[in-house]
Amino acid sequence: MKMSGLKTPDYSHLHSEDFQDVYEPAEDTFLLLDALEKDAEFIQRKRPCVCVEVGSGSGVVITFLAQLLNNFSMCLAVDRNPKAATSTKRTAAQNGVAVEVVNSDLLSALQPHLHGNVDVLVFNPPYVVTPPEEVSRVGSSSIASSWAGGTNGREVLDRLLPHVGQLLSAEGVFYLLVIKENKPDDIRQILAEQKLSCEVLIERRAGPEHLSVLKFHHDPPS
Ligand SMILES: C[S@@+](CC[C@H](N)C(=O)[O-])C[C@H]1O[C@@H](n2cnc3c(N)ncnc32)[C@H](O)[C@@H]1O
Numbered sequence: 001m002k003m004s005g006l007k008t009p010d011y012s013h014l015h016s017e018d019f020q021d022v023y024e025p026a027e028d029t030f031l032l033l034d035a036l037e038k039d040a041e042f043i044q045r046k047r048p049c050v051c052v053e054v055g056s057g058s059g060v061v062i063t064f065l066a067q068l069l070n071n072f073s074m075c076l077a078v079d080r081n082p083k084a085a086t087s088t089k090r091t092a093a094q095n096g097v098a099v100e101v102v103n104s105d106l107l108s109a110l111q112p113h114l115h116g117n118v119d120v121l122v123f124n125p126p127y128v129v130t131p132p133e134e135v136s137r138v139g140s141s142s143i144a145s146s147w148a149g150g151t152n153g154r155e156v157l158d159r160l161l162p163h164v165g166q167l168l169s170a171e172g173v174f175y176l177l178v179i180k181e182n183k184p185d186d187i188r189q190i191l192a193e194q195k196l197s198c199e200v201l202i203e204r205r206a207g208p209e210h211l212s213v214l215k216f217h218h219d220p221p222s
Contacts, residue, residue, distance in 0.1 A: 006037065006040070006064065006067055006068060008030075008064070009059075009060045009063040009067065009091060009094075010091075010094055010095055011025065011058050011059075011060055011094070012094075013090055013091070014058055014087055014090070014091070018058075018087055019143075020143065021081065021141060022057055022058055022081065022083050022084045022143070022146075023057035023058065023084065023143065023146035024058065025057075025058055025060050027204070027206035027209070027211065028127075028177050028206070028209075028211055029057075029058075029060060029061065029124065031202060031206075031211050031212075031213060032122065032124050032175065032177050033060070033061065033064050034202055035175060035177075035201045035213035035215075036061070036064060036065060036068065036122075036175065038202055039175075039201065039215070040068055043065075043068060043069070043173075044068065044069065046120075046171060046173075047072065047073075048069065048073045048119030049073055049074060049117070049119055050073065050074050050076065050114070050117050050118050050119050050120075050169075051065050051066075051069070051073045051074070051075045051076070051118075051119060051120040051121075052075075052076045052077070052078070052107070052114065052118050052120070052121050052122070053075075053076075053077045053078070053121075053122045053123070054078055054106060054107060054121070054122070054123040054125075054160060055078070055079055055080070055084075055123060055124060055125060055126070055146075055156075056077035056078065056079045056084060056085075056088040056101070057079065057081075057084050057087070057088070057124075057146065058084070058088070058091055059077060059084075059087055059088030059089070059090070059091030059092055059099065059101075060091060061122060061124065062075055062076075062077040062088065062092070062099050062122070063091050063092050063095050063097055063099060065120065065122065066092065066095075066097035066098065066099055067095065067097055071097055071098055073119070074100065075092075075097070075098065075099045075100065076099070076100045076101075076102065076110075077100070077101045077102070078101070078102045078103070078104045078106070078107060078110070079101075079103065079104075080103070080104065080105050080106075080145065081103075081140050081141050081142075081145060081146070082103045082140070082141060083141060084146075085101050085102070085103040088101045089101045105140075106156075106159055106160050107160070107163070107167070111163060115166055115167065116166065116167070116168070116169055116170075117169055118169060118172050119168075119169050119171065119172050119173070120172070120173055120175070121164065121167060121168060121172065121173070121175070122174075122175045122176075123157070123160065123174075123175075123176050123177070124177040125149065125153075125156050125157040125160075125176075125177070126145060126146055126147050126148050126149045126153070126156050127147070127149045127153040127154075127157070127177070127178060127179050127181075127182055128147040128148060128179075129149060129150075129151070129153040130147075130148045130149060130153070131150070132150040132151050132155065134148045135148050135150040135155045135156065149182075152181060152182055152183055152186075153179065153181050153182045154182055154187075157182070157187075161187065161190050161191065162190075164191060164194060164196065164216065165191070165194030165195065165218075166194075168196075168218065170218060171217075172218070173215060173216065173217045174191075174196070174215070174217070175201070175213055175214070176213065176214045176215075176216065177211065177212070177213050178211070178212055178213075178214060179209050179210060179211055179212075180210040184200075184212065184214060187214070188214070191216050195219045196216040196217065196218060196219070197216065197217060197219050198214050198216050199215050200212050200213075200214060200215075201214065
């Protein structure tokens with residue numbers, strides 16, 4: 001049970017065989033849930049129409065968001081790994097919430113439809129620093145594609161960043177999980193050029209990783 005009274009979504013229907021291919025909720029996942037919980041009132045007050053999670057894995061994060069919003073919003077999840085897409089559907093169903101799930105490389109298939117319409121965007125990317133060739137070598141169904149981030153652990157994220165400003169609605173927010181090695185200041189700078197401001201919502205050390213959740217939104221008009 002989380003502090004707000006919202007439970008961590010039930011994922012007891014997923015077993016060790018599923019987690020051979022699909023990212024098992026871990027410290028990073030739970031920090032993202034804690035960040036959404038910390039911002040729960042803010043998110044609920046917004047009454048977002050469209051919430052999108054990129055890289056949904058087991059589906060606990062988008063399911064948590066759908067629960068938080070009491071099925072008010074259209075919740076959409078994408079994952080490149082077809083088994084993760086299936087797990088996300090199962091987790092939403094297990095917890096009785098509606099989530100649309102698409103098997104896609106980032107938002108490629110959907111980007112024109114989402115342009116300017118995303119009220120809440122969430123991403124816990126493959127953030128581990130690896131040799132660059134690891135990112136192209138791993139297949140979409142491989143568990144390694146959950147964590148292999150290439151140079152600075154940013155190669156997957158860096159393909160999404162140029163589109164964030166255009167995707168978000170005027171009041172839209174972007175929650176992004178990063179580690180120190182991802183060079184958060186550099187990410188801030190890239191999004192500042194799209195007129196998005198940043199705050200560190202929550203941070204935590206987990207073993208060797210220093211994890212944080214950054215929250216971005218459009219600058220107020222000057
Ligand atoms: C670190 S896991 C996070 C999973 C889940 N959101 C969580 O917090 O537990 C990253 C997820 O991104 C997915 N992913 C990796 N590359 C992707 C891409 N190019 N497009 C969509 N999803 C991708 C992986 O399959 C994996 O499910």
